[in-house]
Amino acid sequence: MPDNHTALTLASGFVFDYTNLLGEGLVTTDDIANLLGRLKAAHQAVAHMRATGEVRGHLSKDGKPEKVLFTELPYVAEGNLNSPASIARLKEFGNSLKNHVDAVVSFGIGGSYLGNKVLFDVHCGEFWNTKSSAERQGYPKLYFSGNNIDPRRTTELIEHIKYEAHIKALHAGERDCHADARNDVRNGAGVYRVMLIVISKSGATLDTMSAFMVVYQALKAMEPQLEVRVVAVTDPAAGANETLLHKLAAQEGWPMFSVPDGVGGRFSVFSEVGLVTAACIGFDIDAFLAGARAMDEACQTDDVWRNPAMLNAALKYLAAENYGRDIEVFMPYADYLKSVAEWYIQLLAESLGKRTDRSGREVYYGRTPIVAVGTTDMHAQTQQHQDGKKDKVVQFVKVAKWANDPVIPDVFPSAAKLSEIAALPLSRAFDAARQANAAALKSDGRFNATFVLPELNAYHLGELLYLLALSVAYEGELADVDAFDQPGVEAYKRLLGPMLKKLKE
Numbered sequence: 376m377p378d379n380h381t382a383l384t385l386a387s388g389f390v391f392d393y394t395n396l397l398g399e400g401l402v403t404t405d406d407i408a409n410l411l412g413r414l415k416a417a418h419q420a421v422a423h424m425r426a427t428g429e430v431r432g433h434l435s436k437d438g439k440p441e442k443v444l445f446t447e448l449p450y451v452a453e454g455n456l457n458s459p460a461s462i463a464r465l466k467e468f469g470n471s472l473k474n475h476v477d478a479v480v481s482f483g484i485g486g487s488y489l490g491n492k493v494l495f496d497v498h499c500g501e502f503w504n505t506k507s508s509a510e511r512q513g514y515p516k517l518y519f520s521g522n523n524i525d526p527r528r529t530t531e532l533i534e535h536i537k538y539e540a541h542i543k544a545l546h547a548g549e550r551d552c553h554a555d556a557r558n559d560v561r562n563g564a565g566v567y568r569v570m571l572i573v574i575s576k577s578g579a580t581l582d583t584m585s586a587f588m589v590v591y592q593a594l595k596a597m598e599p600q601l602e603v604r605v606v607a608v609t610d611p612a613a614g615a616n617e618t619l620l621h622k623l624a625a626q627e628g629w630p631m632f633s634v635p636d637g638v639g640g641r642f643s644v645f646s647e648v649g650l651v652t653a654a655c656i657g658f659d660i661d662a663f664l665a666g667a668r669a670m671d672e673a674c675q676t677d678d679v680w681r682n683p684a685m686l687n688a689a690l691k692y693l694a695a696e697n698y699g700r701d702i703e704v705f706m707p708y709a710d711y712l713k714s715v716a717e718w719y720i721q722l723l724a725e726s727l728g729k730r731t732d733r734s735g736r737e738v739y740y741g742r743t744p745i746v747a748v749g750t751t752d753m754h755a756q757t758q759q760h761q762d763g764k765k766d767k768v769v770q771f772v773k774v775a776k777w778a779n780d781p782v783i784p785d786v787f788p789s790a791a792k793l794s795e796i797a798a799l800p801l802s803r804a805f806d807a808a809r810q811a812n813a814a815a816l817k818s819d820g821r822f823n824a825t826f827v828l829p830e831l832n833a834y835h836l837g838e839l840l841y842l843l844a845l846s847v848a849y850e851g852e853l854a855d856v857d858a859f860d861q862p863g864v865e866a867y868k869r870l871l872g873p874m875l876k877k878l879k880e
């Protein structure tokens with residue numbers, strides 16, 4: 376163990392600060408020492424997975440041995456899941472949308488949505504769809520659908536697109552009055568162009584497909600005022616294992632991207648699933664994968680104090696098993712990282728929430744994930760974190776440097792309390808709040824830790840998401856559960872199918 380064992384800092388500046396997770400009254404170095412044998416085995420198992428895709432005991436939904444290949448995704452190379460040609464195709468796809476497609480609607484749920492939403496939020500923020508095309512550098516507006524079966528939102532999305540199409544037609548009509556714009560209009564400048572991207576690994580998920588069909592039909596009915604194109608992202612298997620979406624796409628001639636075999640939905644943000652969205656908005660695919668790659672390289676050492684994913688897994692595992700901290704509150708101090716917390720919900724819940732271990736023994740393992748955002752939830756959840764049951768680890772995320780950082784002005788000098796906070800950049804107040812929260816929790820023996828992103832960009836986001844993905848692989852080994860299946864989600868599906876059939880009778 377290095378002398379200063381309270382934080383692990385990578386060359387990129389990414390930090391895992393575990394000061395408030397390790398020490399007296401917290402997880403101890405003795406706990407780690409006692410775990411070293413199992414950490415060694417976990418390290419070997421993950422190294423074996425990286426090298427061969429094999430994970431002991433892992434079976435697919437159909438009960439067949441299945442490889443786990445997400446660790447290959449950061450490495451772009453000939454013959455890999457992400458190859459120079461596949462990345463070039465994605466970028467060409469993104470460029471082809473520029474100034475040619477007005478809006479993309481991305482349909483998907485779970486792993487076919489959550490990572491895409493992260494990329495969108497971090498790159499586009501809240502107001503992308505209200506910006507001009509020039510401000511978006513010609514990239515389309517982007518809406519999500521299919522991540523719920525909500526009749527109201529689905530209806531409102533259709534109405535909104537119809538409204539946008541109407542406005543575009545009106546503007547083209549106005550421009551038509553000017554002779555030099557006539558060509559534009561004849562070339563279809565007034566036609567609103569929509570691309571529907573349907574993402575489903577299994578190719579038949581009810582939520583995704585029902586929303587897609589409703590939106591598709593409603594928009595198709597508006598042709599030719601509106602042009603509808605479709606792209607499918609699904610398992611590329613042909614023959615007996617061909618997905619319904621694949622079959623449909625082949626039949627209709629829709630272009631396709633792949634959810635590669637061996638990449639589960641919750642790990643697919645680094646595959647074409649996430650990268651299709653990245654391409655649509657001009658998100659830096661290369662930097663994102665480079666960040667993931669750097670993290671993967673940092674996580675190859677068998678020295679737990681220098682391997683961020685293994686250390687994160689070990690500390691969280693020990694916090695749960697030895698100290699009953701089996702809830703993880705994921706709390707970024709950044710509005711646009713809230714979706715990372717939502718993505719992490721699926722990653723943690725589906726990977727580690729398991730009834731049995733790999734030998735079939737009932738263990739009911741898993742830390743329950745909670746979404747929180749600082750400072751917002753300091754005014755809502757913190758009471759529970761500070762005074763409620765001592766069953767949580769609060770995992771903060773800090774952004775060290777902000778691209779924009781307004782200074783609080785001294786607008787009302789007569790109001791002493793407001794004047795006191797004047798002259799502070801918002802980022803300083805923001806981080807002071809996080810530090811106060813962390814210290815208050817620590818003072819009462821409440822476990823917490825912080826990931827520090829030097830900046831909020833594609834590279835550091837790649838590092839963070841990959842660290843979390845790899846952590847669950849290590850923790851699955853420590854807990855001896857299959858981190859790559861999700862048998863529990865089949866229980867309701869078995870009931871829902873017949874219920875839907877009955878409804879139609």
Ligand SMILES: O=P(O)(O)OC[C@H]1O[C@H](O)[C@H](O)[C@@H](O)[C@@H]1O
Binds near residue numbers: 576577579861864
């Ligand atoms: O991509 P799809 O096949 O449509 O699956 C979407 C989601 O559906 C299921 O509920 C699984 O539990 C998730 O792991 C998956 O991400």
